[in-house]
Amino acid sequence: MSDITSLTLTELVKNIKDKKISSEETTKAFIERGEKSRDLNVYITEDFSSALEKAKSFDQKPNFDLKLPGVPMAVKDLFCTNGVKTTAGSKILNNFIPPYESTVTQNIWKEGAILLGKLNCDEFAMGSSNETSFFGNVQSPIDKDLVPGGSSGGSASALAANLTPITIGTDTGGSIRQPASFTGTVGLKPTYGSCSRYGIVAFASSLDQAGPMSKDVKDCALLQEIISTYDEKDSTSIDFKRNKYSKELTNNIKGKKIGIPKEYRVDGMPKEIEDLWKKGIEYAKDCGAVIVEISLPHTNYALPTYYIVAPAEASSNLARYDGVKYGFRSKGENLIDMYEKTRSEGFGAEVQRRIMIGTYVLSSGYYDAYYLKAQKVRKLIKNDFDEAYKKVDAILTPSTPSAAFKIGEKTNDPVSMYLNDIFTVPVNLAGLPAISIPAGVDGKGYPLGLQIIGKAFDEQNILNIAYAMEEKIEFKNKITDWWIK
Amino acid sequence: MTIDLKTIKHISKLSRISIDDEKAKKLAGDMNSIFDFIEKLNELNTDNVEPLTSIAETTLKLRVDEVKSKNIRDKILKNSPDENEDFFVVPRVVE
Numbered sequence: 007m008s009d010i011t012s013l014t015l016t017e018l019v020k021n022i023k024d025k026k027i028s029s030e031e032t033t034k035a036f037i038e039r040g041e042k043s044r045d046l047n048v049y050i051t052e053d054f055s056s057a058l059e060k061a062k063s064f065d066q067k068p069n070f071d072l073k074l075p076g077v078p079m080a081v082k083d084l085f086c087t088n089g090v091k092t093t094a095g096s097k098i099l100n101n102f103i104p105p106y107e108s109t110v111t112q113n114i115w116k117e118g119a120i121l122l123g124k125l126n127c128d129e130f131a132m133g134s135s136n137e138t139s140f141f142g143n144v145q146s147p148i149d150k151d152l153v154p155g156g157s158s159g160g161s162a163s164a165l166a167a168n169l170t171p172i173t174i175g176t177d178t179g180g181s182i183r184q185p186a187s188f189t190g191t192v193g194l195k196p197t198y199g200s201c202s203r204y205g206i207v208a209f210a211s212s213l214d215q216a217g218p219m220s221k222d223v224k225d226c227a228l229l230q231e232i233i234s235t236y237d238e239k240d241s242t243s244i245d246f247k248r249n250k251y252s253k254e255l256t257n258n259i260k261g262k263k264i265g266i267p268k269e270y271r272v273d274g275m276p277k278e279i280e281d282l283w284k285k286g287i288e289y290a291k292d293c294g295a296v297i298v299e300i301s302l303p304h305t306n307y308a309l310p311t312y313y314i315v316a317p318a319e320a321s322s323n324l325a326r327y328d329g330v331k332y333g334f335r336s337k338g339e340n341l342i343d344m345y346e347k348t349r350s351e352g353f354g355a356e357v358q359r360r361i362m363i364g365t366y367v368l369s370s371g372y373y374d375a376y377y378l379k380a381q382k383v384r385k386l387i388k389n390d391f392d393e394a395y396k397k398v399d400a401i402l403t404p405s406t407p408s409a410a411f412k413i414g415e416k417t418n419d420p421v422s423m424y425l426n427d428i429f430t431v432p433v434n435l436a437g438l439p440a441i442s443i444p445a446g447v448d449g450k451g452y453p454l455g456l457q458i459i460g461k462a463f464d465e466q467n468i469l470n471i472a473y474a475m476e477e478k479i480e481f482k483n484k485i486t487d488w489w490i491k
Numbered sequence: 492m493t494i495d496l497k498t499i500k501h502i503s504k505l506s507r508i509s510i511d512d513e514k515a516k517k518l519a520g521d522m523n524s525i526f527d528f529i530e531k532l533n534e535l536n537t538d539n540v541e542p543l544t545s546i547a548e549t550t551l552k553l554r555v556d557e558v559k560s561k562n563i564r565d566k567i568l569k570n571s572p573d574e575n576e577d578f579f580v581v582p583r584v585v586e
Contacts, residue, residue, distance in 0.1 A: 105566035199547040212546055238554055242547040310529045321506065328507070331579055335572035341584050346509035358508055359521055365506045366494070366522070379532055381542035386535070388543055420521055421528050437546035 010035040011168040015077065015225040018171050022075050029068070029076025029120070033061035036078050036122060040169050045489045046145045048164040050083045051091050051124040060120045072118035073232055080170040082161045083124035084131055085111045085216070086205040090121065094207040095129040095139035095157075098327045098334045098352030108205025109237045110174060110216045117232050122170060126160030129354045130324065131181055131209045133157050134426040135416065138356040143413055146189060147485050148452055151413045155185030155406075155426075161219050162189040166483060172220045172229055176206060178213045179312055180406075180430025183442035186219055187405035187455025190444040190483035192226045192472070193219045195430075197462045198437035199244030202237035210319035211242075213312075213434040223443065223473040227251040230465060249466040257474040260294035264458075264471070265398035269305035270429060272407060278448045279404050286402055286445055286456040286475070293474040298398050302390040307383050308432040309424060314367050314380035315435070320357075321364025327352065359420065388436040395461050400468055403429050405442040405455035429457060439465045443472045444481040451484065494522050 010032055013021065021027045037054045057078055064076035086092045086104035093099045107115075115121070128138040136144040136159025146154040147167035154163040158175030162185035165173050175182040177195035186193025194217045201216040208214065218229035231251040237243040266287060271280070287297055329335035329348030336351045338344030353361070367376035394401065407428055416423045433440045439462070442455040456475070460468035496512075499519050503510045510518065573580040 102570055103566075105563045105570075106560065199549065238552065241551055242545075242549070244547055244549050304535075307532060307535060310531045313525060313529055314532075325507075329572055330581055331567075332570035333572065338582060341582050342507070343509075344582050345507045349507055350509040353508070358506075358510075359518065359525075361506050361508065362499075362502050362518060363522060363525060366498075366502050369502065369505060376529070378542055379537060381544060382537035382540040383532055383535060385540050385543040386537070388546075419524075421524055424525075424528075 011039050013171065014221045015172040015228060018077060019075065022077070023070045029061040029064040030058065032076065033057050033078040033120060036169060040122065042490050043167055043169055046147060046163050046167060047142050048125055048144055048160040048167070048169060049080070049123045050093055050095065050126050050141045050160070053090055053121050053123045057120050057122050064118065064120070069118060073228065074114065074117040074119040076118055076120060077171060078120045078122045079114070079172055080122040080125050080164055081111060081173060082127050082158050082175045084127055084176050084207045085174065086207070087111055087121060087124065090124065092124065092207070093141070094131070095127045095141060096353065096357070097140040100140065100334060102332050104205070106205060109202035109235070109239060110206070110233045113233050113235055114174070125164055125173065128157035128159065129357050130207065130320070131157040131176055131178055132320070132356050132360055134180070134184060134423055136160065137413065137417055138354055140354060145489065146410055147489065148189060148410065150488060152410050152452070153188070153413055155188035155410060157181040158185050158219065162186055162191055165189070165191050165219055165221065166485060168485070172218065172225055174216055174229070174233065175219050176214055176216050177434065178209050178316060179434050180427040182217045182219060183405050183430050183440060183455070183457060184426060186442045187444070188410035188453065190453035190481065191219055191221060192223055192441065192443050193217065194226050194230055194441045194465070195433065195439060196230065196234060196465055197439045199242055200234045200439070200463070200465070202235065202240040202243050204237055204239040208323040210316040211323060212319060213316060223469060223476050224252065224255060226441070227255045227469045230469070246463050251466055251469055254466055255473055256470050257293070257477055259471050259474045262295045262400065262467070262471060263298050263398040264290050264295045265298050265300035265394055265401040267300050267302040267305065267394070267401060267403065269302050270403045272428060275407055279407060279454065282446045282454050282456065283404050289475045289478040290402060290471070292478050295471070300394045300398060300401070302394060302432070304383065304386045304390050305432060308387055308435055309428055311380045311383045311387065311435060312427070312431045313363070313424060314376050315384060317360040317364035318368050318377050319364070321361045321368065324357070324361055384435050387432055391436045391438060399461070400471055401459040403457045403459065405429060405457040409448040409450070409452035409454055433459055438462055439468060441468050441472045443476055443479070444483065445479050446481070453483065494519055494526065
């Protein structure tokens with residue numbers, strides 16, 4: 007058997023069920039590799055000794071009927087974990103210990119998985135490069151000083167570096183798909199309402215969704231099957247008939263109509279992205295899909311819309327951090343002074359910038375011009391997709407307008423950083439599911455991803471298309487372990 | 492449109508984030524470039540468009556109003572920045 011940490015989740019589960027390896031051996035392997043990989047800075051909190059205890063007790067009374075029997079895994083530090091510090095990558099929460107568990111992580115533990123630790127992310131999930139975390143930037147295992155993408159950068163790096171067999175992230179404007187694309191991994195952003203938001207530190211509530219990140223599409227389908235449940239604790243959770251995504255997974259996509267939106271050919275898009283997209287179209291055809299040219303005319307307005315809606319919701323959500331009931335508190339001369347200093351010292355620059363934008367667009371005299379306008383354009387963007395889905399079953403685009411960039415390259419120019427999410431943001435605005443799969447590399451050998459966008463609640467269909475295309479693409483991630491001395 | 496320093500100071504007050512002059516200048520620069528980018532929306536006529544207020548078109552379900560989390564008082568208070576066994580403590584508000 008090859009090294010435990012390089013197995014896919016499906017292979018790992020099979021080995022555990024066949025009693026070829028124990029949960030303890032598996033957990034030990036991931037812990038040892040994690041300890042050797044601290045230079046990547048993927049963990050905010052390691053929960054290794056407790057993980058090992060849980061693995062031992064699983065082995066004493068194993069239950070092989072579970073879907074994740076004794077499988078250790080790390081999760082993004084945006085999910086509240088009962089009794090384990092949860093920071094959202096922020097100083098303002100750096101000592102917060104939740105007295106409750108998020109529904110998504112609860113679903114995972116119920117299937118027998120074991121928490122390895124909490125993974126680094128951009129502060130409050132606001133960022134595209136994992137450089138805004140209070141706990142420092144994350145290194146990509148792909149190359150030294152390369153960003154892993156963001157905001158689920160710690161999750162993507164940990165997965166690509168074989169520090170966790172599978173993981174979960176959250177996606178508000180691309181935070182699962184963009185880092186998956188940058189690190190040669192698979193990431194799914196489910197339909198809005200598919201996975202419960204209960205216990206996830208809120209960023210922009212009408213856009214946030216949790217989703218699986220994995221080494222291949224089969225693993226992704228399995229984890230989605232586990233985390234997607236109706237939850238009465240989240241009033242936007244939707245009670246629809248969920249597929250058995252992994253059982254129903256098929257590579258037969260003959261006759262599926264796949265749309266190619268002409269508006270995604272943006273100015274200044276590197277040739278290698280254009281070529282990747284063309285290659286993707288050929289792969290889809292090889293799988294028997296029918297390619298249809300479509301138009302999503304308001305694509306260019308998605309990012310400006312997002313940068314009104316998301317900060318507006320964030321400014322409301324983050325109003326709760328006032329230094330009173332939990333988290334960091336600064337000394338002030340009076341109550342108001344304490345609030346203002348706490349928030350000024352507790353939030354990082356990007357978070358403060360977004361709170362300020364959000365407060366401004368919601369403030370008296372500007373609401374109609376910005377927030378209401380953005381909600382109307384959001385409707386137009388959703389209408390574009392509704393129109394397109396009268397003609398096609400899914401849509402194929404690149405995941406990002408470029409491959410990963412170097413740490414520090416874009417930190418001084420917020421707008422150029424925001425442009426990273428140009429292909430992913432429309433999906434969140436319309437509440438649709440979309441998956442990013444690795445599909446090739448750029449001139450430097452850095453991974454590039456393709457995105458398949460589905461109809462609402464049609465996760466099974468995009469998983470099937472991704473599964474079929476993955477077989478044709480035969481992508482292999484080249485990880486050299488450069489960070490291990 | 493330009494957002495001036497006076498507006499920045501006003502927004503920082505509304506946001507309850509204290510900022511000094513240097514930070515205000517930096518924020519004014521960043522926000523102006525972001526709002527230049529956002530202005531693109533004005534190209535669109537949206538007079539007859541209904542705003543999208545909720546992406547999940549679902550009717551809220553009713554549930555029984557009952558306490559489900561019990562005996563977590565100590566755990567909750569333990570997260571309080573100013574330690575006290577019984578209350579959340581804040582700076583004096585009444586002189």
